[in-house]
Amino acid sequence: MRTSRFTSVLLAGATTLSAFAVGAGPAVAAAPDPAAVTASPGDQEVEVFAEDGAISRAKVPTASPFVAEPVMNAAGAAADGAVTKIVNNGSTDSKLDVVMIGDGYTASEQDKFRKDAAAKWKDISAVEPYATYRKLFNVWAVGAVSQQSGVSGDPKQDTVRKTALGSHFWCNSIERLLCVDIKAVDTYAAKAPQADLVIVVSNTAKYGGAGYGSTQSPLGYEGIATVAGGNGASGQIAVHETGHSLGKLADEYVAEGTTPYKGPEPGQPNISTLSADRMRQDKAKWYRWLGKTSPDGGTVGAYQGAGNYPSGLNRPTDNSVMRSLGREFNLPGREAMIAGFYRRASPLTSGTSVTTRLTATDRLTVDLPVSGTKLRWYLDGKEVTALRDHKTIAVSDLGPTGPKPSAHELKAVANDPTSAVVDPALTPALTRSLVWSVTR
Numbered sequence: 001m002r003t004s005r006f007t008s009v010l011l012a013g014a015t016t017l018s019a020f021a022v023g024a025g026p027a028v029a030a031a032p033d034p035a036a037v038t039a040s041p042g043d044q045e046v047e048v049f050a051e052d053g054a055i056s057r058a059k060v061p062t063a064s065p066f067v068a069e070p071v072m073n074a075a076g077a078a079a080d081g082a083v084t085k086i087v088n089n090g091s092t093d094s095k096l097d098v099v100m101i102g103d104g105y106t107a108s109e110q111d112k113f114r115k116d117a118a119a120k121w122k123d124i125s126a127v128e129p130y131a132t133y134r135k136l137f138n139v140w141a142v143g144a145v146s147q148q149s150g151v152s153g154d155p156k157q158d159t160v161r162k163t164a165l166g167s168h169f170w171c172n173s174i175e176r177l178l179c180v181d182i183k184a185v186d187t188y189a190a191k192a193p194q195a196d197l198v199i200v201v202s203n204t205a206k207y208g209g210a211g212y213g214s215t216q217s218p219l220g221y222e223g224i225a226t227v228a229g230g231n232g233a234s235g236q237i238a239v240h241e242t243g244h245s246l247g248k249l250a251d252e253y254v255a256e257g258t259t260p261y262k263g264p265e266p267g268q269p270n271i272s273t274l275s276a277d278r279m280r281q282d283k284a285k286w287y288r289w290l291g292k293t294s295p296d297g298g299t300v301g302a303y304q305g306a307g308n309y310p311s312g313l314n315r316p317t318d319n320s321v322m323r324s325l326g327r328e329f330n331l332p333g334r335e336a337m338i339a340g341f342y343r344r345a346s347p348l349t350s351g352t353s354v355t356t357r358l359t360a361t362d363r364l365t366v367d368l369p370v371s372g373t374k375l376r377w378y379l380d381g382k383e384v385t386a387l388r389d390h391k392t393i394a395v396s397d398l399g400p401t402g403p404k405p406s407a408h409e410l411k412a413v414a415n416d417p418t419s420a421v422v423d424p425a426l427t428p429a430l431t432r433s434l435v436w437s438v439t440r
């Protein structure tokens, strides 16, 4: 589903947090960033993920020297750009569409790519709140045929593989940083019917990945994560990245070489200049969650060090996935993620278009993708209580009719009553309705 989105870079240190905050509230003040001085205009800031879960940042070029058009035979031409729906939960209009693109897979390895992509989604969607909300997602696999199998920098730094997206380790001289060619990514992402999120799955078992924020792509997706298709730990990288893109969450880790934060209150929901007492007093930020046991362990409070700063900014818990890989989202993070899912997906869908004019003998079915969702039916604004939570109804169930058939409005209203979202500013997104015209 294409709705409002950020066009700014989401992930990087000072520059990015400022850009990120354009749509989310006041900006985080810029920290001194020596890299920015020498960076060329096309450089992209990315996150680097260590195998022990630690996260850091780097600036990388948007282009890859290892990108190459495939040398095509007939089989290759047929496979290149082929789009497969690997998770199908319904129409792109009502779902959040994840696009996975393979790199370093030759024409004969496209089945392997689709298997790796499916396995990666399995890893991501095992993490909450994805697990509970997995039916809000579609996952598309876009095949890209590479000349050579594997990726550059694996196994050795000087290993060269010419591939469709130019995946390479040792990006910016960092072994585990797996970069791609952004232009090539866009060419393939455009082949999917809709791209809300892009994940590049590279044909390697070596640990690595990268998190790109918005690349100003006209496709409107929220970010790119690169993951190693054959490495079990790398799905966690994508989980952290979607914390930024879908949850609009800030990092909760401290970046190397930063000084105490002295700026205004930032817009992101999971970092704050305020102490726990002050939050409670001002009814600000995550005050509703203070003292509650968080899924990532411990109690929600105000822990010093966040948003890449060693002090001056607090985080809600000691060690959530926004601080280290392989962790859970904390309570404020989980709330933001669910709200993010619902910005691009709906708690209520139906195979019967709302433009269908129903008559007295028709039946109507709706789908509630999230378990626990409540459903109400209204005829001309009045609830038909007998049909509460009935996903299939007959028009004849709607009660007595008048002497002559006449037109009426039939409305289905679905609400996800989850206790994981408590901010009244976010709860409206948890309710959705569909309206049909019915003659009876």
Ligand SMILES: [Zn+2]
Pocket: 011, 047, 055, 240, 241, 244, 250, 251
């Ligand atoms: Zn991050």
